[in-house]
Structure formats: C-alpha cells, structure tokens
Amino acid sequence: MSQRVIKEILSQEEIAPKHFKMVIDAPEIVEGAKPGQFLHLKWVDNIGGDPLLRRPISINDMDKDSGELSIIYRVLGRGTELLSRLSKGDKVDIMGPIGKGFSIPKEARKVVVVGGGMGIAPLYPIVKELLNKDREITLFLGGADEGQLLNLKDYEEMDLELKTSTVDGSHGYKGFVTDLLEEALDGADYIYTCGPEGMMEVVQEKAKKLGVKGEASLEERMGCGTGACLSCVCKIKVGTKDDWEYKKTCTQGPIFPVEEVIFNG
Numbered sequence: 001m002s003q004r005v006i007k008e009i010l011s012q013e014e015i016a017p018k019h020f021k022m023v024i025d026a027p028e029i030v031e032g033a034k035p036g037q038f039l040h041l042k043w044v045d046n047i048g049g050d051p052l053l054r055r056p057i058s059i060n061d062m063d064k065d066s067g068e069l070s071i072i073y074r075v076l077g078r079g080t081e082l083l084s085r086l087s088k089g090d091k092v093d094i095m096g097p098i099g100k101g102f103s104i105p106k107e108a109r110k111v112v113v114v115g116g117g118m119g120i121a122p123l124y125p126i127v128k129e130l131l132n133k134d135r136e137i138t139l140f141l142g143g144a145d146e147g148q149l150l151n152l153k154d155y156e157e158m159d160l161e162l163k164t165s166t167v168d169g170s171h172g173y174k175g176f177v178t179d180l181l182e183e184a185l186d187g188a189d190y191i192y193t194c195g196p197e198g199m200m201e202v203v204q205e206k207a208k209k210l211g212v213k214g215e216a217s218l219e220e221r222m223g224c225g226t227g228a229c230l231s232c233v234c235k236i237k238v239g240t241k242d243d244w245e246y247k248k249t250c251t252q253g254p255i256f257p258v259e260e261v262i263f264n265g
C-alpha cells in the first residue's frame, strides 16, 4: 500500500553525465514494493522555494533485507536538477510505492526485455525477478552512448543474453536497439519494455507482427500521483479494434499491456 514518508538519503552519486543514483533508507516502502512501481518524491528543504510538485521516479533496485532502495534519474529540468543537489543525510519526501507493477504470467518462459535510455532504470527489478523465477531472458539495452546503458555492469554479471546498442557506437551495435529485435522475438513468449515512446511503438509493432504479447511501462507527465488530477492519462485500447479509453498512468499504470497502448495518441 502506498504511503507518505520522509526519508534519509544514504548516498547520491553522478553515475554518468547528468545521470544520478540515489540510495534511500525506506524499509516501509520496500516491504510492499513490486517491480515496475514508482515513487512520487520531492525534497524536504524546498531549495530555492520551488517547484512544489512531486516528480515520479521508478524504483531501480530494492533490498528487502536492508530496507534500502535506489532510484536512477536523468536531470531534465528544475525538479530533477534540485534533486541532484541533495546528498547523504538530506531528506526526501516520498509517496510510494505507486502504480501497478509488472506481472509474470506462467506462460512467459522465454522473455524479451527492451529498455531505451532512462527506460532502462525501471526494468532492473523485473529482470531480477524473472531470473529468480528461472525465466530465459534476452535483454536489449539502447542508449545514446555507453554512459546511458544504465545498470550495464550489473546486467553483465547476470545469467541472461545481453545485447546493447548505442547511437554513437561506443558500446555494442551502432544504431537503434529496435534494429536488433526481430530475431529474438521470433519464438519468445512475452515482452517487457520501457523507454521513449517512439522506441516502444516500434517494439509494439514488431511484437504484434510475431504475435508476442507483453507489458510496457509508460512515463506520462504527472501532477498528483493519486488519480485525482487526470494530467497523466494515456489512451488504451479496449474491446473491439477501434475502441479505446483514457486510463490514468499513475493509478491504473504505469504498466499496461503493450499491445493495447495507443502511442502518441
């Protein structure tokens, strides 16, 4: 169940230019958290007096024994810039865990996971969980350069097939991660994806072509994070071919069946 807590930062480091990893001591949140869920957080000492709104950031890792969790985020605007100024001992005001997590259907024995850019961060907990459940994983990571392949070192130590791509060619295939997908999807049972909408749309198209179902984690802009303001709605197909309805990414997502999302809708 989601709750609001004020928690101490155990560490914060810049792991790549403009990319930060923050570790927080939050056993109450870790206890009930599932892969794919996120936190809605803000700093306690309102540095500079703004902004007031919380920012949604996915849980990147959690340890049920120690009660620690980590987030990885990219500095984009004012909110994340202010977060990046915090350090060990500072406090953050957290609502969480929020949203529906990923599911692991029984039939998902051979899975493909596709993460692009910041979308790689929310996928780490589900990859760990899939491995715990002995699923066979082919993991695709794509980014502008090697620094954007988040959790790369952790993934390299895991028992999975890892394929990387970078736009500048600094790691793996030079180009887009989606260029590599089709072969792996042929014969896969399920797919998980998170990343830029354009990337997930191509993933959806390729998965549909091969009849592979799965789940996508969406990152719509958010206001309240509690289902009240409607600022986070996305279009999701329902029933027959052309029917769709708005769903709230915060409380009804951020995970949706990949084949049902209407991207850029």
Ligand SMILES: Cc1cc2nc3c(=O)[nH]c(=O)nc-3n(C[C@H](O)[C@H](O)[C@H](O)COP(=O)(O)OP(=O)(O)OC[C@H]3O[C@@H](n4cnc5c(N)ncnc54)[C@H](O)[C@@H]3O)c2cc1C
Binding pocket: 038, 055, 056, 057, 058, 059, 071, 072, 073, 074, 075, 076, 077, 078, 079, 080, 081, 118, 121, 122, 218, 219, 220, 221, 222, 249, 254
């Ligand atoms: C469920 C969920 C999980 C997320 N998990 C992560 C995560 O793990 N790591 C991470 O770095 N980010 C994540 N995000 C995105 C993150 O919330 C935004 O980057 C952040 O809110 C930007 O705040 P800001 O004040 O720094 O930028 P703002 O000043 O609000 O915006 C700066 C620029 O970024 C653009 N922008 C802002 N939010 C988004 C967004 N959600 N998607 C695309 N563009 C955006 C704006 O249009 C603007 O151009 C997640 C978002 C959601 C909804």
Ligand code: FES
Binding pocket: 221, 222, 223, 224, 225, 226, 227, 228, 229, 230, 231, 232, 233, 248, 249, 250, 251
């Ligand atoms: S963020 Fe307000 S309804 Fe989702």
